[in-house]
Structure formats: C-alpha cells, structure tokens
Amino acid sequence: MTIRRFLAVLPLFPLTLLLGASAPGTDANTAPSPAAPTDAQALAQAVTALGTDAGPTGARALVEKVEAEQRAQLASSDAGAAASVVQAPAAPDSGTAPDAVVAAPAEDARPVDARALAEALASKDAAALEPGMVPPMPVPSREKAPPFGKLQGLPRAQDLVARAKLEGNKLVVKGGKSAPDQVLTIDPGLQASLTKIMENYQVPYGAAVVLEPSTGRVLAMAEHSEAKPELRGLPIRAVYPAASIFKIVTGSALMEAGVSPETEACFHGGKRRLNERQLEDTERDGACYSLALAMGKSANVIFAKMTSKHLSADALKRMAARLRFNREIPFAQPLDVSLAYIPEDGFALANTGAGFGDVYLSPLHGALLAAVAANEGRWVDPVLVEPEPFMPLPEPEPVLTPTAAHGLTRMLEETVTHGTARGVFRERGFQVKDAVGKTGTLADREPFRDYSWFVGFAPKDHPRVAVAALIVNDPKWRIRGSYLGREALRLALERIPAPVEVTAPAGAAGKH
Numbered sequence: 239m240t241i242r243r244f245l246a247v248l249p250l251f252p253l254t255l256l257l258g259a260s261a262p263g264t265d266a267n268t269a270p271s272p273a274a275p276t277d278a279q280a281l282a283q284a285v286t287a288l289g290t291d292a293g294p295t296g297a298r299a300l301v302e303k304v305e306a307e308q309r310a311q312l313a314s315s316d317a318g319a320a321a322s323v324v325q326a327p328a329a330p331d332s333g334t335a336p337d338a339v340v341a342a343p344a345e346d347a348r349p350v351d352a353r354a355l356a357e358a359l360a361s362k363d364a365a366a367l368e369p370g371m372v373p374p375m376p377v378p379s380r381e382k383a384p385p386f387g388k389l390q391g392l393p394r395a396q397d398l399v400a401r402a403k404l405e406g407n408k409l410v411v412k413g414g415k416s417a418p419d420q421v422l423t424i425d426p427g428l429q430a431s432l433t434k435i436m437e438n439y440q441v442p443y444g445a446a447v448v449l450e451p452s453t454g455r456v457l458a459m460a461e462h463s464e465a466k467p468e469l470r471g472l473p474i475r476a477v478y479p480a481a482s483i484f485k486i487v488t489g490s491a492l493m494e495a496g497v498s499p500e501t502e503a504c505f506h507g508g509k510r511r512l513n514e515r516q517l518e519d520t521e522r523d524g525a526c527y528s529l530a531l532a533m534g535k536s537a538n539v540i541f542a543k544m545t546s547k548h549l550s551a552d553a554l555k556r557m558a559a560r561l562r563f564n565r566e567i568p569f570a571q572p573l574d575v576s577l578a579y580i581p582e583d584g585f586a587l588a589n590t591g592a593g594f595g596d597v598y599l600s601p602l603h604g605a606l607l608a609a610v611a612a613n614e615g616r617w618v619d620p621v622l623v624e625p626e627p628f629m630p631l632p633e634p635e636p637v638l639t640p641t642a643a644h645g646l647t648r649m650l651e652e653t654v655t656h657g658t659a660r661g662v663f664r665e666r667g668f669q670v671k672d673a674v675g676k677t678g679t680l681a682d683r684e685p686f687r688d689y690s691w692f693v694g695f696a697p698k699d700h701p702r703v704a705v706a707a708l709i710v711n712d713p714k715w716r717i718r719g720s721y722l723g724r725e726a727l728r729l730a731l732e733r734i735p736a737p738v739e740v741t742a743p744a745g746a747a748g749k750h
Contacts, residue, residue: 368556368559369559369564369565370555370558370559370560370562370563370564370565371555371556371559371564372564373564373577373578373579374564374566374575375575375577377577377578377579377596377598378577378596378598379596380479380595380596380680380682381683384477384682384687385477385598386477386478386682386687386710389469389475389477390471391466391468391469391470391471392470392471392474392571392572394470396571396572397470397471397571398411398420398422398570398571398622398623399422399424399429399459400470402420402422402424404426407426408421408422408426409421409422409426409429410422420570420623420624421623421624422622422623422624423456423457423621423622423623423624424456424458424459424622425448425457425458425730425733427733428448428457428458428729428730428733429458429459431729432446432448432458432460432722432725432726432729433460433462435717435722435725436460436461436462436722437462439716439717440464440716441462441463441464441709441710441711441716441717442463442464442465442709442710442711442712443462443463443464443465443466443469443472443708443709443710444461444462444463444472444707444708444709444710444722445459445460445461445472445473445601445706445707445708446458446459446460446473446601446705446706446707446708446722446723446726447459447460447473447601447602447605447705447706447707447726448605448703448704448705448726448730449605449606449609449703449704449705450702450703450704450734451608451609451612451618451695451701451702451703451704452612452613452618452701453618453621453631454606454609454618454619454620454621455621456620456621456622457703457730457734458726458730459473459474459602459622460473461473471571472601472708473600473601473602474569474571474572474573474574474600474601474602475574475600476574476575476576476577476598476599476600476603477574477598478598478599478691478708478710479597479598479599479680479689480576480578480593480597480598480599480604480678480691481593481678481679481680481689481691482536482538482592482593482676482677482678482679482680482691483593483599483604483607483676483678483691483693484578484590484591484593484595484597484599484678485533485536485541485591485592485593485676485678486561486607486608486611486646486650486676486693487554487557487558487561487563487607488541488544488545488549488554488557488591488592488593489533489541489645489646489649490557490561490638490642490646491549491553491554491556491557492529492544492545492548492549493641493642493645494553494557494638494639494642495548495549495553496548497529497544497548498529498645499528499529499530499533499645499648499649500528500530501528501529501544502526502527502528503526503527503529503532503540503543503544504519504523504524504525504526505523505525505526505527505537505539505540505543506520506522506523506524506525506539507539508537508538508539508542508592509538511594512539512542512585512588512589512592512594514585516539516542516543517539517542517543517546517585517588519543527540529544529649530648530649530651530652531652531656531657533649533650533652533653533657533676534651534652534653534654534655534656534657534658535652535656535657535658536593536657536658536676536677536678538592538593538594539592541591541592541593542588542589542591542592543588544591545587545588545590545591545592546585546587546588546591549587549591550583551580551581551582551583551587554580554587554590554591558578558580558597560617560637560638561607561610561617561637562576562603562606562617563576563577563578563597564576564577564578567602567603567606567619567620568619569602569619569620569622570621570622570623571622573600573602573603574600576597576598576599576600576603577596577597577598578595578597578598579595579597580595593678593680594680601706601707601708602620602706603706604693604706604708605620605693605704605705605706606618606620606704607693607706608650608676608693608694608695608704608705608706609695609701610637610638610643610646611638611643611646611647611650611674611695612647612695612701612704613634613643613701614640614643614644615636615637615638615639615640615642615643616635616636616637617634617635617636617637618632618634619632647674647698650675650676650694651674651698653674653675653676653677654673654674654675654694657677658720659675659677659692659720659723659724662720662721662724663720663724665724668724668725668728670696670724670728670731671696671697672696672697672698672699673694673695673696673697673698673724673727674694674695674696674698675692675693675694675695675705675723676691676693676694677691677692677719677720678690678691678692678693678719679718679719686712686713687710687711687712688710688711688712688713688715689708689709689710690708690709690710690711690715690718690720691706691707691708691719691723692705692706692707692719692720692722692723692724693705693706693707693723694723694727695727696727696731697731700736700737702730702731702734702736703726703727703730703731703734705723705726705727706723707719707720707722707723707726709722
C-alpha cells in the first residue's frame with residue numbers, strides 16, 4: 239500500500255474494530271507490545287486483507303454489509319450486543335467466504351465511512367481495471383453533502399475564455415514571449431447571445447455549452463451567476479447532480495443488453511422518489527410505456543424496473559466508464575471529473591439507474607454525451623483551441639454500437655415530441671426542427687436548489703450542433719434548462735449554415 243493510499247484511509251481507523259484487528263489497550267499511555275502491530279499498521283493490514291479477499295468490485299458491497307451490521311447492533315437494546323461478534327458476509331465476487339470474525343464497535347466508535355473506505359479498498363487493484371470502473375476519489379452523498387455547496391471559481395490564469403480578446407470574428411488569447419497566441423473555437427456572437435439570455439433572466443447560476451459533434455469544437459461555453467457575479471467556470475464544474483440525464487447511460491446499457499426502445503413496462507408513481515415495492519409488477523400499475531416513451535417522459539419507475547431486471551452493477555459501471563464518468567477528459571482548461579457511484583445491487587442500483595443516485599455531471603460533459611448519439615456512437619474529445627493546420631485530429635472512439643446509438647436517438651426524440659420538453663419546443667416562432675434531447679430535474683432540500691438540465695442535438699438525421707444547458711434555481715425561478723437548451727440549439731443553427739448539397743447540373747444527366 240502506498241503512502242498516499244494509506245493516508246487516504248487513515249481517518250477511517252474505527253474499521254479496525256470491525257475487522258478484529260489488533261489495537262492498543264484501553265490505557266492510552268501504555269505502548270503496544272513489540273509483537274502487536276500499531277493502530278496504523280493494523281489498519282493497513284486490515285485494508286490490504288479486505289481488498290484482497292473481496293476484490294475491487296466486491297469491496298464496497300462487503301463494507302456496506304458490515305456497516306449495516308454496525309447500525310443494527312448500535313440500535314439494539316441489548317447492552318451486551320456491543321461485545322458480540324458477527325460472521326463477516328461473503329463478498330459477491332471473492333470466490334470464497336472470508337473466515338474473519340467481525341467485532342462489534344464500541345459504543346463511542348464513529349460510524350464507518352463506507353463510501354470513502356470502499357473507494358480506498360477498490361483503488362488497491364484499480365490499475366487492473368478498465369478506466370472509469372472505480373471512481374478516482376470518494377463520491378459525495380447528494381443528500382448528506384451536496385458538492386455544489388463547495389463550488390469554487392476558476393482562477394483567471396486558467397480561464398482562457400475570460401482572458402480572450404476579440405480580434406475580427408475570433409477570440410484570441412495572447413501568448414507570452416515564448417508562447418504563441420491561442421485562437422479559440424468559440425463563436426463570439428453565439429457566446430454573447432447565450433450569456434445575455436442568462437443575464438436578462440437573472441439566473442442564480444447558469445451555464446450553456448454548444449459544440450460541433452463531429453469535431454468536438456466548442457462553439458460556446460457561456461455562463462452567468464446572479465448570486466455570485468464574480469464566479470467563473472460553471473460549464474466545467476461537475477458539482478451538479480446528473481439527475482435524469484443519467485438515463486442516457488442507463489438507456490444505452492439497456493439497449494446493449496438486448497432491450498429495444500419499443501420494449502414496454504407498466505408502472506405507477508415514482509415521479510419524485512422511488513421505493514422498493516414499485517419495482518414489483520402489481521395491479522396498481524395503471525400506465526404502460528415503451529422504453530422510448532419512458533425516456534421522453536422521464537418515467538423513473540420504468541428505468542428502475544428495467545435496471546433491476548436487465549442490468550448488473552458491472553454492466554452499468556462499464557457503460558458509465560465508456561461515456562467518461564469517473565475519467566479525466568482532455569481539455570484546454572481544467573475540467574472536473576464527472577463522478578458516479580454505482581451500488582452493487584438491489585434497490586440502490588435500480589434507484590441510480592433511474593437518475594436518483596450519487597452521480598455528478600459538468601455541462602461540457604453533458605454536451606459530449608449528446609454528441610455520442612449524434613456521432614452514431616463515437617466519442618470525440620472537446621476542442622477549445624483551434625489546432626494547427628498540420629496537426630491531425632484524434633480518431634473518434636466507438637463507445638456504442640451504431641444500433642444502440644440509433645436507438646438512443648429514437649428515445650431522445652420522444653422528449654421533444656411527446657415528453658418533458660414538448661411544450662417549450664412547440665412554442666410558436668421558436669421551434670427547432672428535428673431536435674432531440676433529454677431533460678433532468680432534481681433538487682437539494684437544505685438549502686433549496688433546483689437543478690434543471692437539457693442536453694440534446696439537432697438536426698436528428700444530420701447533426702450539426704450538440705448542446706447542454708443547466709440552470710440552478712432558487713424556489714422562485716424564471717427559466718429552466720429546457721428553455722436555455724432550446725435557445726442554444728436554435729441560435730447555434732442560425733449561425734452555422736447547413737452544408738451545401740452538391741448536385742450535378744440538369745443538363746449533365748446521362749452524360750459521362
């Protein structure tokens with residue numbers, strides 16, 4: 239175990255009580271015997287042993303079960319329960335059941351931080367996993383510690399957009415004595431228009447990203463905060479719950495598991511939260527949607543049911559990793575990693591598949607998710623600085639099969655034609671022809687924050703732009719993410735001419 243990993247788990251010392259590791263006596267002034275390990279050594283040994291037995295995937299599940307035992311014992315009225323022991327549960331992928339006995343914690347022991355510990359355990363063998371299968375850091379709990387509360391601005395030295403000056407119709411960042419100028423891909427007019435919308439509606443926090451799907455060129459990265467006007471970097475921060483935007487990941491995994499957009503399921507309730515009984519098919523299921531319509535109407539129960547029936551934690555993790563969750567995305571400015579904690583099984587896994595999990599997304603990453611469907615399943619990294627003419631562009635990476643990408647587009651179309659964004663996209667004079675997308679809405683309670691998303695692209699058959707829009711509102715709001723997303727699509731398509739179709743002259747017909 240490296241020093242970095244050891245220090246990462248050192249605050250979690252109470253686990254040694256659970257693992258039966260040797261610890262000093264009750265007298266704090268009494269040194270441990272030479273044969274007994276110190277507290278730090280015991281913790282290191284316990285973490286190493288548990289990670290080896292459980293494996294990087296099963297470690298979190300094992301810790302969650304140990305923590306559940308701890309909670310049950312602490313709640314017990316039996317005064318002797320604290321001294322009792324419980325058999326350690328077998329990790330689901332360990333191959334053999336561990337023989338260790340888990341000691342109950344002392345009454346004054348702090349609760350085990352299962353989330354941070356499991357990430358530390360999993361990281362032990364993370365090098366052997368595919369990129370993104372293990373979060374690179376502990377994932378915050380949305381209900382207990384929303385990361386938006388720790389939002390920090392982007393330093394000006396790293397903020398290329400803020401430093402750029404308009405030269406002709408280009409934004410240029412001046413270089414130093416030995417550094418060349420950097421010409422940005424940003425369209426100044428589009429950037430100004432989207433910023434003006436957010437300023438006019440006085441959004442507390444807002445960000446809009448527009449990019450060209452086929453090349454990854456970022457055409458706009460606009461932002462505004464009425465609450466903190468000095469705050470910069472909103473489009474590249476991943477402190478916002480992904481909410482139902484994560485249904486794009488779940489839907490992609492379902493299609494690659496053999497579920498088609500036309501597959502139907504019936505449901506009841508689940509608009510704002512889910513419970514385990516809703517995962518069962520019952521007589522109360524009064525409505526039936528196809529997977530495509532469930533995407534359009536953001537039917538949480540259907541996504542939870544289908545996650546439970548058709549997906550393993552491994553399948554959802556792999557799809558999230560392929561779509562760049564828990565992975566760094568190369569970019570000219572520092573870009574937060576979009577973190578996703580995907581539970582091992584049961585209701586928690588279904589809840590995450592429906593968009594209620596601890597998953598966080600940056601607006602730039604949101605636009606890139608839409609671009610995958612627009613690119614027929616290929617991932618293209620974002621570009622902010624115009625490359626030199628002689629520099630070859632990276633090859634797109636296939637992350638979805640073309641069939642899955644087309645099915646995903648079919649599902650995203652329902653959002654605009656029959657689903658949650660139907661009204662805003664039908665507003666007279668502001669329609670966007672052949673647009674597709676996904677909305678997402680989720681709120682923090684204390685303090686109240688309403689996160690409102692739209693990601694999508696247009697036109698459906700020949701995509702020219704992909705967008706992401708996010709508004710973080712107070713209880714009183716004036717616009718939401720779907721409005722800003724529609725305007726981003728509409729204004730971008732007005733500024734980017736459609737490709738000219740070259741046809742042979744009529745008189746040339748039949749000539750060779």
